[in-house]
Amino acid sequence: MAYDLLKGKRGIIFGALDSNSIAWKTAERVHEEGGKFVLTNAPIAMRMGQIKELAEKTGSEIIPADATSEEDLGNLVSESVKILGGKLDFVLHSIGMSVNVRKGRAYTDQNYDFSHKGWDISALSFHRVMQTLFKADAMNEWGSIVALTYMAAQRTFPDYNDMADNKAYLESVARSFGYFFGKEKKVRVNTISQSPTPTTAGQGVKGFDGFISYADKMSPLGNATALECADYTVTLFSDLTKKVTMQNLFHDGGFSNTGVSKEVMDHFVE
Ligand SMILES: NC(=O)c1ccc[n+]([C@@H]2O[C@H](COP(=O)([O-])OP(=O)(O)OC[C@H]3O[C@@H](n4cnc5c(N)ncnc54)[C@H](O)[C@@H]3O)[C@@H](O)[C@H]2O)c1
Numbered sequence: 001m002a003y004d005l006l007k008g009k010r011g012i013i014f015g016a017l018d019s020n021s022i023a024w025k026t027a028e029r030v031h032e033e034g035g036k037f038v039l040t041n042a043p044i045a046m047r048m049g050q051i052k053e054l055a056e057k058t059g060s061e062i063i064p065a066d067a068t069s070e071e072d073l074g075n076l077v078s079e080s081v082k083i084l085g086g087k088l089d090f091v092l093h094s095i096g097m098s099v100n101v102r103k104g105r106a107y108t109d110q111n112y113d114f115s116h117k118g119w120d121i122s123a124l125s126f127h128r129v130m131q132t133l134f135k136a137d138a139m140n141e142w143g144s145i146v147a148l149t150y151m152a153a154q155r156t157f158p159d160y161n162d163m164a165d166n167k168a169y170l171e172s173v174a175r176s177f178g179y180f181f182g183k184e185k186k187v188r189v190n191t192i193s194q195s196p197t198p199t200t201a202g203q204g205v206k207g208f209d210g211f212i213s214y215a216d217k218m219s220p221l222g223n224a225t226a227l228e229c230a231d232y233t234v235t236l237f238s239d240l241t242k243k244v245t246m247q248n249l250f251h252d253g254g255f256s257n258t259g260v261s262k263e264v265m266d267h268f269v270e
Contacts, residue, residue, distance in 0.1 A: 005238040006035030010084040012076065013037050014067065014129070015094030018050050020199045022148060023094035025230035031058040033234050035090065038080040042066045045097075067095050067125035073132040080138075087140045090237035093129055093147035096122045096201045098163045107161050115162050123169040130177045130189070141186040144237045147174060148229075149191040149248065151256055159206040171248045178246035188245035190236060195223035195252045217263040219253030 013030070015023035016039055030037060039055055043064040055062050061083050065072035081087060099114035100107075126147050133139050151157075152164035153171050171191050178189035196202055196212040205211060216223045224232075232251050235241055250256045 002032040002034075004034045005234055005240070006030055006033040006090070009035045009089035009237065010080075010086060011035060011037045011088050011090035011092070011237070012040060012080050013092045013094070014040050014065075015092070016041065016051055016054055017045065017047060017200055019054075020226065021094065022194065022197060022199060022226045022229050023092060024054060025226045026092055026094070026233050027054055027058055027060070029227070029230040029234050030090075030237065031060075033238075035237065036060070036084055037090075038063050038076070038083060040065045040076055067093075067129065068120045070128060070132065073128060074136070077132050077136050077138045081136075087143075088133070088138055089140050089143045091129065091133065091139075091143075091145045092233060093126050093145070095125055096148070096163065096166070098122065098161055098166070098204075101161045101163065101204055101206075105161075107158065110162060118162055119166050119169065122163065122166040123173065126170050127173045127177065130173075130181065134177075134181065134185070137185070139181070139185055139187045142239065142242055143185075143187040144241070145181070145187060145189045146233055146236050147191050149193050150196075151193050151250070151252065153193070153248075154256075157211070159211070161205075163205075174248070175246045182245050188236075188242070190244060190246070191248045192229065192232060192236070193248055193250045193252060193256070194229050195219065195225075195255060197223070197226050197229070199226065214264070215252070215255055218258050218261050219255040220258065220261070221253035223255075224251050224253050 013027050039060050039062045063076050065076040098118040149167045152160035153167035174189050174191045181187040
């Protein structure tokens with residue numbers, strides 16, 4: 001069901017890799033709500049065939065940009081403003097990658113070149129995106145910037161590896177930049193802390209199947225899906241949430257505030 005919540009709004013959506021991606025679902029929902037946007041992803045990560053399909057479906061253009069490159073981001077922002085015909089109202093940062101996870105390095109045996117690269121892509125990139133937008137004065141007043149995160153930033157999930165530290169940094173950047181963006185440009189900045197979701201990035205985490213079913217059984221409302229995350233993001237891009245900023249917003253079916261559930265208890269009771 002669409003409500004025209006984003007009619008007349010323009011933005012950039014990072015991170016749509018395939019149809020499972022949270023950014024993919026968000027692009028589809030933003031389109032349904034009347035928003036216009038540019039799609040972007042890292043040139044090397046981009047699955048051109050797939051993202052083209054999304055671009056055609058949503059009437060969008062694609063501008064490749066590596067989120068670790070200031071030059072790419074500068075070009076992305078200036079081109080997007082030109083293509084869309086004005087300053088931006090929303091930006092989704094849906095980017096994450098740990099080289100240590102990919103290469104199977106345990107948290108107690110990190111390769112720091114890998115750690116550095118993963119942090120650059122997953123965490124510092126959020127600052128870089130916002131600094132690019134801020135310096136170019138590319139956001140409209142009452143615009144909204146959202147990044148995706150996971151609860152391992154607050155509580156330990158051993159197999160989440162160095163992504164836990166990257167997410168803690170990302171959430172801190174949202175608060176810090178949210179202050180300056182709020183004061184100087186009336187733009188809000190938030191992170192959504194999403195349930196485990198079966199995507200390429202999600203499934204890279206060791207033991208993901210156990211992890212996702214545990215979270216589902218611990219959450220009174222069950223895990224939030226990628227589509228539900230897209231819906232929530234639409235509300236944060238809309239004018240209905242103008243004074244929500246510098247927050248880490250849990251979108252997890254109640255998981256973060258549940259000590260134990262009956263389903264999990266039953267598992268331990270004979
Ligand atoms: N899947 C989950 O369980 C889950 C849970 C909570 C939060 N998140 C977060 O959601 C976000 C989106 O991930 P997803 O689950 O949709 O997986 P995904 O694999 O579909 O998306 C990750 C995206 O990051 C992009 N990316 C990687 N390196 C990049 C670079 N250098 N520059 C630009 N883009 C780059 C990838 O190309 C990909 O599109 C991530 O921040 C992830 O950590 C995921």
